[in-house]
Amino acid sequence: MAYTDLNTPSRTIMTPGPVExxxxxxxxxxxxxxxxxxxxxxxxxxxxxxxxxxxxxxxxxxxxxxxxxxxxxxxxxxxxxxxxxxxxxxxxxxxxxxxxxxxxxxxxxxxxxxxxxxxxxxxxxxxxxxxxxxxxxxxxxxxxxxxxxxxxxxxxxxxxxxxxxxxxxxxxxxxxxxxxxxxxxxxxxxxxxxxxxxxxxxxxxxxxxxxxxxxxxxxxxxxxxxxxxxxxxxxxxxxxxxxxxxxxxxxxxxxxxxxxxxxxxxxxxxxxxxxxxxEETLEERFERHLVHGEALNKGLKAMGVELFGGEENRMPVVTVVKVPDGLDEAKLRATMLNQFGIEIAGAFGPLKGQVVRIGSMGYSCRKNNILRTLGALEATLTYHGAKVNQGDGVQAALEFYTNAKEPVTI
Amino acid sequence: MAYTDLNTPSRTIMTPGPVExxxxxxxxxxxxxxxxxxxxxxxxxxxxxxxxxxxxxxxxxxxxxxxxxxxxxxxxxxxxxxxxxxxxxxxxxxxxxxxxxxxxxxxxxxxxxxxxxxxxxxxxxxxxxxxxxxxxxxxxxxxxxxxxxxxxxxxxxxxxxxxxxxxxxxxxxxxxxxxxxxxxxxxxxxxxxxxxxxxxxxxxxxxxxxxxxxxxxxxxxxxxxxxxxxxxxxxxxxxxxxxxxxxxxxxxxxxxxxxxxxxxxxxxxxxxxxxxxxEETLEERFERHLVHGEALNKGLKAMGVELFGGEENRMPVVTVVKVPDGLDEAKLRATMLNQFGIEIAGAFGPLKGQVVRIGSMGYSCRKNNILRTLGALEATLTYHGAKVNQGDGVQAALEFYTNAKEPVTI
Structure with missing residues (x-):
């Protein structure tokens, strides 16, 4: 059988890797x-x-x-x-x-x-x-x-x-x-x-x-x-x-x-x-990952979903979100991917089915990706019947970006 | 230290790999x-x-x-x-x-x-x-x-x-x-x-x-x-x-x-x-490698250099050429690379210093590459003091290509 030219879909990759x-x-x-x-x-x-x-x-x-x-x-x-x-x-x-x-x-x-x-x-x-x-x-x-x-x-x-x-x-x-x-x-x-x-x-x-x-x-x-x-x-x-x-x-x-x-x-x-x-310098790069990880966390909390694990040893580049009771995490991820073109990850071992994982790594770690992901996740949770605070997640992240000491442009 | 954009030189790669x-x-x-x-x-x-x-x-x-x-x-x-x-x-x-x-x-x-x-x-x-x-x-x-x-x-x-x-x-x-x-x-x-x-x-x-x-x-x-x-x-x-x-x-x-x-x-x-x-089909691809290997061999023989090994189990994609007495193979390869931008290979073990190896593999296996390599090798050998039949190598290959049952275009 003859195969066509590579023709990959447009994706926003918000997993813990591989990322964009x-x-x-x-x-x-x-x-x-x-x-x-x-x-x-x-x-x-x-x-x-x-x-x-x-x-x-x-x-x-x-x-x-x-x-x-x-x-x-x-x-x-x-x-x-x-x-x-x-x-x-x-x-x-x-x-x-x-x-x-x-x-x-x-x-x-x-x-x-x-x-x-x-x-x-x-x-x-x-x-x-x-x-x-x-x-x-x-x-x-x-x-x-x-x-x-x-x-x-x-x-x-x-x-x-x-x-x-x-x-x-x-x-x-x-x-x-x-x-x-x-x-x-x-x-x-x-x-x-x-x-x-x-x-x-x-x-x-x-x-x-x-x-x-x-x-x-x-x-x-x-x-x-x-x-x-x-x-x-x-x-x-x-x-x-x-x-x-x-x-x-x-x-x-x-x-x-x-x-x-x-x-x-x-x-x-x-x-x-x-x-x-x-060129970016390590210092700027670490700061960027911290800022976007923080924006994502603030957004998720404002949305009303629960995060997994304590604050103290949180990775800024992977955020773990508890799946609201009664929802199928595989279906959430499928909606995110097939409707919004955004890929997030499932979990392994004891957390399988319990959480989804959102990465904010490297080139994927950008303001537009964080905002899109929050918006899409809210809509996805709503679509599957979860109760979330409509509109609050994206607004919280936007406010955080706008009020940052140095404005976050990337 | 800051590094520049990748800026690789233009090379014709006629080794047994990696090739173009x-x-x-x-x-x-x-x-x-x-x-x-x-x-x-x-x-x-x-x-x-x-x-x-x-x-x-x-x-x-x-x-x-x-x-x-x-x-x-x-x-x-x-x-x-x-x-x-x-x-x-x-x-x-x-x-x-x-x-x-x-x-x-x-x-x-x-x-x-x-x-x-x-x-x-x-x-x-x-x-x-x-x-x-x-x-x-x-x-x-x-x-x-x-x-x-x-x-x-x-x-x-x-x-x-x-x-x-x-x-x-x-x-x-x-x-x-x-x-x-x-x-x-x-x-x-x-x-x-x-x-x-x-x-x-x-x-x-x-x-x-x-x-x-x-x-x-x-x-x-x-x-x-x-x-x-x-x-x-x-x-x-x-x-x-x-x-x-x-x-x-x-x-x-x-x-x-x-x-x-x-x-x-x-x-x-x-x-x-x-x-x-x-798309090329395996049949056409094997034929292409045979034809160009043959052209290279005919050209080298006409040039007057000696090939290593018998005809019977010859690989069409790697041709091994004896280094004329008194010549330093590393210098030959350096001239080929630095003057002509053509890379050929040295050898291992008992053949080290005795032969150079010319690949004709994959995308590198093309008529223009074979002809350029023959021309450059003749000039290189001459430059380093070897006696070769001036002009004959390239002509032999050209004639072989021209007289092939099906004209060789690639």
Whole structure:
């Protein structure tokens, strides 16, 4: 059968990812391909590393993308650092904590978990006590849980891990580039993010950064593949070839040891997405995400719907809304998508059917998107029989924008 | 430091990959992102699966891309099918055979290798004898070795493996979409390819296909990750989460079990690249690659340079040229790139420094590219002091094109 030209519908994407890519990023991807060992391509690789250091707020030597979606970065870092039997502690407060535990267990780690109620996070003393008890090699934790809309504070945890010579690996897939994240100041040893959320780049790359504490392990485990070296052996070799950071990091040096063939167009996209952030500045960008998250929250409250979870550790970029009694959340989302062209998200696990999740990430995080979403949600809830305060949601957000200290134009 | 707009140089890419992406593919990538569970996106996924079946020449249910570069597909298939201690036989006739053996060994397979001289391939009797001796669960072999420019015939091997209940896994990264490859007729159980060669799509995805013999293993090893299922356990679970085909295939069914977030823009690119192939038809496309490979070969011979390897198992899409005595191949390539804007490739292992490799793949495989490359190579060799037959290379190719049964217009 013959297929037509791509003809995608016009959508406003207000999920926790993938969200709308910045139009500049989309244009960058149509740049012609050049060879992976072309000197000009090597420049592009170096520039991307430098831009990543800015966004990760780090002076680490290593900051580069893994060619795969977000979880490829998680697996690359975990399988390159975990050796069979290593103790790994995973504090879990939502779905993606389980994923870290799952990946660690597939690396044959001795996995310890601790769980918080969905909607909560851990307090520092709780974490410290568990670390003392377990004495893990690695603590792996999610920064922002899109499944619950909650953020785990990391500063005190990072300091404690460093003092106790524990490695701290953080999944910042949902936060980096939208929420303040200080890799070095918070003493985080390895960070993984994704492209399709606050970076406003399509899914398909997983930028990572790590320090010399991680690199030391990689170098101890290094085994160059047959085909490039006949003599390289190492009984501690990493279990994956594709995710072998000891080889991949060489690909990102002037030596350019051949590993994979770098994903050219995705690298163009990532570079452009990072350049947009550099131009906006991290400070302005974090402020923008805070302001629009706040506008959305004020609007929802004025509308009369209930929000899930407490204020204290709320992610500014994911807002979790309780579904009014008797309503089918799948039908709400279908009306939002099919009538208004606005995509919001459902939920996982214990929250499935109970809440919908609204993202305000990256390029999607704009005033017009927030206002449209509030308007459409009010109409959708009304259409499905819920009682909401007619007109109040959009007005509350509009007033908040208008009365902001600096007028919100974007 | 502030970075400028992407400003890549104009290049003619005549390597064995990554090669020039089709301009239609580049345009498709700038299509706006839509959500991974948007019904329209599900259509795009299904269409891509259907187009892949056409290019793989298969009726297999499963044909979809892994989100990563070519070797991610190799690892996904091997680590999902190999269990610790499984016997895997890898016939090696170039660099990428070593890669298959490397990946299999990292899956804790009991790896058996046999090696052919670089430039040769195996004859069927040799392979059959070794299979009888080893009695492996899996034979993993490269179809086209870009490192030597040679192709392993697979038809007889496939028949023998099927008769003896051995699984045959083939790396067709360098051949699929450029050279005839009959997954079903040749009885191949799993095939992996890449996007950045004959498919004329940027690097970053690895399309795979496999039959029900492979699927049976996947289902036996299936373990759904924590976070989606609390009860799923399986002592035979696959060692990677990212490459767990038993979960990924569910993502490609109407159930859409959440696994990764599909790489939207790369999927747009792949779909468009496949659609271009469907329009050209496989028959015409194979013929085009044969004709231009032949023109290149005739031109090089007329120029007076020596080709590496025999005629019999020559890949039409990679031509390996011996470097004339006393010349530095890196300097030849630098002149080609910096003076003519044409990229050709160096070599690996025993051939390093001895040969250069010229690709004629996908969108790069065009008459104007072949003629320019011949002209530039003649001038480059002359400039570096080699004796070549002035003018003869281009003329031989031009004559071949002009005298072809059907005039070659593209």
């Amino acid at each position: 890519a910045d139009p500049r990023v989309l244009r960058a991807m149509s740049t012609p391909v050049i060879g992976q060992f072309d000197p000009q391509f090597l420049n592009i690789m170096n520039e991307t590393m430098d831009l990543l250091r800015y966004v990760f707020q780090t002076k680490n030597k290593w900051a580069y993308p893994i060619d795969g979606t977000s979880r490829s970065g998680l697996e690359a870092v975990l399988c390159s650092t975990i050796e069979p039997g290593d103790k790994v502690l995973v504090p879990i407060f939502g779905r993606f904590g389980y994923l870290l535990a799952e990946i660690a267990s597939r690396c044959n780690a001795d996995v310890y978990t601790m769980e918080a109620e969905w909607g909560d996070v851990f307090d520092a003393e709780q974490l410290k006590a568990e670390i003392k008890k377990v004495n893990p090699k690695i603590v792996a934790v999610v920064h922002g849980e899109t499944s619950t809309g909650r953020m785990q504070p990391l500063e005190e945890l990072g300091k404690f891990c460093r003092e106790n010579d524990v490695l701290l690996v953080v999944d910042a897939v949902a936060t980096l580039g939208g929420v303040d994240f200080k890799t070095d100041d918070w003493h985080i040893d390895a960070v993984i993010t994704g492209t399709q959320k606050n970076l406003a780049v399509p899914s398909g790359m997983a930028p990572i950064t790590y320090n010399d504490r991680i690199e030391k392990i990689l170098l101890e485990r290094k085994k160059i593949e047959r085909g490039l070296s006949e003599t390289s052996v190492n009984s501690r070799r990493i279990q994956s070839n594709y995710f072998d950071l000891s080889q991949i990091q060489d690909y990102w040096t002037p030596d350019r040891l051949n590993h994979h063939t770098e994903a050219t167009s995705m690298l163009y996209a990532l570079r452009e997405g990072l350049r947009v952030i550099q | 992406a089709d301009p239609r593919v580049l345009r498709a990538m700038s299509t706006p992102v839509i959500g991974q569970f948007d019904p329209q996106f599900l259509n795009i996924m299904n269409e891509t699966m259907d187009l892949l079946r056409y290019v793989f020449q298969t009726k297999n249910k499963w044909a979809y891309p892994i989100d990563g570069t070519s070797r991610s597909g190799l690892e996904a298939v091997l680590c999902s099918t190999i269990e610790p201690g499984d016997k895997v036989l890898v016939p090696i006739f170039g660099r990428f055979g070593y890669l298959l053996a490397e990946i299999a060994s990292r899956c804790n397979a009991d790896v058996y290798t046999m090696e052919a001289e670089w430039g040769d391939v195996f004859d069927a009797e040799q392979l059959k004898a070794e299979i009888k001796k080893v009695n492996p669960k899996i034979v993993a072999v490269v179809h086209g070795e870009t490192s030597t420019g040679r192709m392993q015939p697979l038809e007889e091997l496939g028949k023998f493996c099927r008769e003896n209940d051995v699984l045959l896994v083939v790396d067709a990264v360098a051949t699929l979409g450029g050279v005839d490859f009959k997954t079903d007729d040749w009885h191949i159980d799993a095939v992996i390819t890449g996007t950045q060669k004959n498919l004329a799509v940027p690097s970053g995805m690895a399309p795979i296909t496999y039959n029900d013999r492979i699927e049976k293993i996947l289902l036996e090893r299936k373990k759904i990750e924590r976070g989606l299922s609390e009860t799923s356990v399986n002592s035979r679970r696959i060692q990677s989460n990212y490459f767990d085909l038993s979960q990924i295939q569910d993502y490609w069914t109407p159930d859409r079990l959440n696994h990764h977030t599909e790489a939207t823009s790369m999927l747009y690119a792949l779909r468009e690249g496949l659609r271009v192939i469907q």
